[in-house]
Amino acid sequence: MKSISLLLALYLFQPAALAYIWPNPPIDGLEDAYTISSGFGALGIVDDVTPCTLGPAGSGRQTSAEWLRTAYHDMATYDSATGLGGLDASIGFETNRPENIGTAFNTTMSFFNVIQTNHMSCECVILAIKNCGGPSIPFRPGCIDATEAGPSGVPQPTESLETHIHHEFARQGFNATEMIGLVACGHTLGGVHQVDFLSIVANAITPENQEGVVHFDDTSGVYDNHIAVQYFNGSSVDPLVINSNSDAAIFGSDGNQTMREFAQDSEFYISRCGELLERMLNTVPSSVKLGDVIEPLPVKPYDMNLFFNATGGLQFSGFIRIFGTSDEAAAANPLDMPVRLVWLDRHGGSSTSYTTPAVSAEFMAATSLFGSLQFFQFVDVDIDPSLGISSFVVEWAYDQQSALTTANNGGAGFPYQDVILFQTKGSCHGAVDKNSTINAVVSTSLNKILIINTHPFRFGTTWAPSPMYMWTTASRRRNKAR
Numbered sequence: 477m478k479s480i481s482l483l484l485a486l487y488l489f490q491p492a493a494l495a496y497i498w499p500n501p502p503i504d505g506l507e508d509a510y511t512i513s514s515g516f517g518a519l520g521i522v523d524d525v526t527p528c529t530l531g532p533a534g535s536g537r538q539t540s541a542e543w544l545r546t547a548y549h550d551m552a553t554y555d556s557a558t559g560l561g562g563l564d565a566s567i568g569f570e571t572n573r574p575e576n577i578g579t580a581f582n583t584t585m586s587f588f589n590v591i592q593t594n595h596m597s598c599e600c601v602i603l604a605i606k607n608c609g610g611p612s613i614p615f616r617p618g619c620i621d622a623t624e625a626g627p628s629g630v631p632q633p634t635e636s637l638e639t640h641i642h643h644e645f646a647r648q649g650f651n652a653t654e655m656i657g658l659v660a661c662g663h664t665l666g667g668v669h670q671v672d673f674l675s676i677v678a679n680a681i682t683p684e685n686q687e688g689v690v691h692f693d694d695t696s697g698v699y700d701n702h703i704a705v706q707y708f709n710g711s712s713v714d715p716l717v718i719n720s721n722s723d724a725a726i727f728g729s730d731g732n733q734t735m736r737e738f739a740q741d742s743e744f745y746i747s748r749c750g751e752l753l754e755r756m757l758n759t760v761p762s763s764v765k766l767g768d769v770i771e772p773l774p775v776k777p778y779d780m781n782l783f784f785n786a787t788g789g790l791q792f793s794g795f796i797r798i799f800g801t802s803d804e805a806a807a808a809n810p811l812d813m814p815v816r817l818v819w820l821d822r823h824g825g826s827s828t829s830y831t832t833p834a835v836s837a838e839f840m841a842a843t844s845l846f847g848s849l850q851f852f853q854f855v856d857v858d859i860d861p862s863l864g865i866s867s868f869v870v871e872w873a874y875d876q877q878s879a880l881t882t883a884n885n886g887g888a889g890f891p892y893q894d895v896i897l898f899q900t901k902g903s904c905h906g907a908v909d910k911n912s913t914i915n916a917v918v919s920t921s922l923n924k925i926l927i928i929n930t931h932p933f934r935f936g937t938t939w940a941p942s943p944m945y946m947w948t949t950a951s952r953r954r955n956k957a958r
């Protein structure tokens with residue numbers, strides 16, 4: 477196990493990725509989707525795979541397993557010689573191929589499309605695997621959705637070991653050892669369905685199991701090494717070991733060495749699967765450049781709004797999100813955490829009155845798969861319109877006894893502009909037809925005010941880098957959160 481602990485040590489001493497500076501569209505939205513798993517501000521991705529066994533009732537289907545299989549079939553067309561194929565959502569155009577049998581691919585793609593277009597599919601798979609107890613796979617944004625079908629080349633259970641090793645996995649960029657790992661890292665969730673694989677599974681269909689699934693291991697709802705443990709202890713249920721030679725031939729192809737390591741050490745299985753699945757998800761067409769790994773920001777503003785109220789006063793409202801991975805973070809009671817904003821005015825000036833507390837409440841409860849998070853709200857805070865606001869910092873602690881820490885967004889504070897004010901009241905964002913009414917107040921000095929009222933305003937399907945962004949993010953997220 478020496479090599480494993482060395483690897484672990486190297487991993488631990490890698491410098492942490494530099495956190496990005498807020499705001500950073502569209503990364504902010506992806507970071508929220510990654511970090512907020514359930515409760516306040518969550519998009520509902522994780523809810524769709526919770527518990528890990530969740531699927532349409534009585535069908536024998538499992539959504540988390542379908543997402544993972546979909547990602548592999550999408551990637552499996554990659555050609556490392558030409559750089560074509562790979563993870564690009566082209567699977568959506570390839571569902572009528574024999575190599576992509578099953579309704580899982582269409583179901584998965586329509587779910588991903590509802591959530592977001594580009595970027596999101598890999599993120600959903602990462603969240604599903606983590607939610608099933610699997611590894612934390614680093615998420616890099618930037619996948620680009622294809623607009624047409626790509627090459628074919630997904631391995632099928634009827635093909636020979638030679639074809640799997642030398643043609644398919646080699647083309648995809650995985651050697652024979654990595655092939656064994658990747659298959660064992662996939663065939664831990666879900667199973668084989670009789671309706672699609674009549675020659676492999678028989679007599680499995682019942683009223684509660686309408687598609688006749690037979691699982692790969694005894695814990696189909698847990699991402700664990702039982703696929704390997706059962707392979708050796710004589711209790712394997714994997715239809716691709718028992719009724720077909722596909723998994724059996726692959727698992728034994730290195731004299732069982734990889735599978736032995738997996739069976740003997742469950743933590744090694746998880747960490748090795750993390751590496752292999754990370755490579756799988758980063759296998760994109762060579763024309764696509766993925767961005768930096770997104771990690772949860774420790775302190776982040778959420779749904780901020782500076783606006784003129786009914787009587788003409790300038791007010792500021794919003795939320796602050798605090799994320800941490802320490803024991804202290806897990807034990808913290810948000811109702812007892814001191815959190816406050818301290819801002820600078822438009823000229824960069826400070827004053828003891830430029831501050832407001834932010835407080836938590838039950839409705840803001842939220843969870844993260846990657847740590848603990850709490851939300852804090854400040855409501856209708858008066859801002860002197862002649863002085864305005866240009867940036868703020870957040871001062872906070874996990875309890876009343878500890879000294880406050882200042883979160884300053886990488887040094888310069890969280891920027892906040894008071895030139896164009898989006899008027900939430902009187903504006904609406906059409907979540908379904910994408911038409912919106914937007915009221916905004918634009919000012920260069922706040923003594924010359926121009927009121928804009930657009931109706932209807934149509935959003936594209938992508939995040940346009942337009943000045944509209946600032947006004948739309950908050951309402952877009954609120955709508956998605958419903």
Ligand code: HEM
Nearest residue numbers: 541542544545548631632633658659661662666667668669
């Ligand atoms: C030689 C390579 C492979 C072959 C021949 C193969 C074959 C199969 C077959 C026949 C099924 C049954 C599908 C169904 O009935 O719905 C299946 C399911 C599955 N495969 Fe593979 N597979 C391979 C590699 C992989 C890899 C590399 C992964 C992911 C890393 C993966 C992930 C899955 C998952 C998660 C399921 C369960 C799907 C569900 O329950 O809906 N497979 N595979």
Ligand SMILES: *[C@@H]1O[C@H](CO)[C@@H](O)[C@H](O)[C@H]1NC(C)=O
Nearest residue numbers: 568571572577578579581582
């Ligand atoms: C998936 O949906 C597409 C588009 O609606 C359709 O052409 C295709 O036949 C569907 N595939 C399957 C396997 O149902």
Ligand SMILES: *[C@@H]1O[C@H](CO)[C@@H](O)[C@H](O)[C@H]1NC(C)=O
Nearest residue numbers: 650651652653654655729730
């Ligand atoms: C596959 O690559 C890994 C790491 O790069 C290496 O340790 C392993 O020996 C290789 N396997 C084969 C069969 O070449």
Ligand SMILES: *[C@@H]1O[C@H](CO)[C@@H](O)[C@H](O)[C@H]1NC(C)=O
Nearest residue numbers: 694702705706709710711712
């Ligand atoms: C084999 O391993 C599985 C998974 O750990 C366990 O549940 C089962 O009891 C074991 N069976 C035997 C015969 O040891």
Ligand SMILES: *[C@@H]1O[C@H](CO)[C@@H](O)[C@H](O)[C@H]1NC(C)=O
Nearest residue numbers: 707708709727728730731732
């Ligand atoms: C690998 O392990 C399986 C399951 O115990 C066994 O049936 C097979 O003979 C082994 N293969 C080799 C090459 O040792």
Ligand SMILES: *[C@@H]1O[C@H](CO)[C@@H](O)[C@H](O)[C@H]1NC(C)=O
Nearest residue numbers: 785786787789790791858859
């Ligand atoms: C509007 O804001 C002003 C000052 O910013 C405040 O004094 C007033 O109470 C607010 N009015 C309403 C209706 O909230």
Ligand SMILES: *[C@@H]1O[C@H](CO)[C@@H](O)[C@H](O)[C@H]1NC(C)=O
Nearest residue numbers: 906909910911912932933934
């Ligand atoms: C939304 O806007 C588009 C483009 O202006 C228009 O064609 C469509 O009828 C509008 N839909 C609704 C429900 O107003």
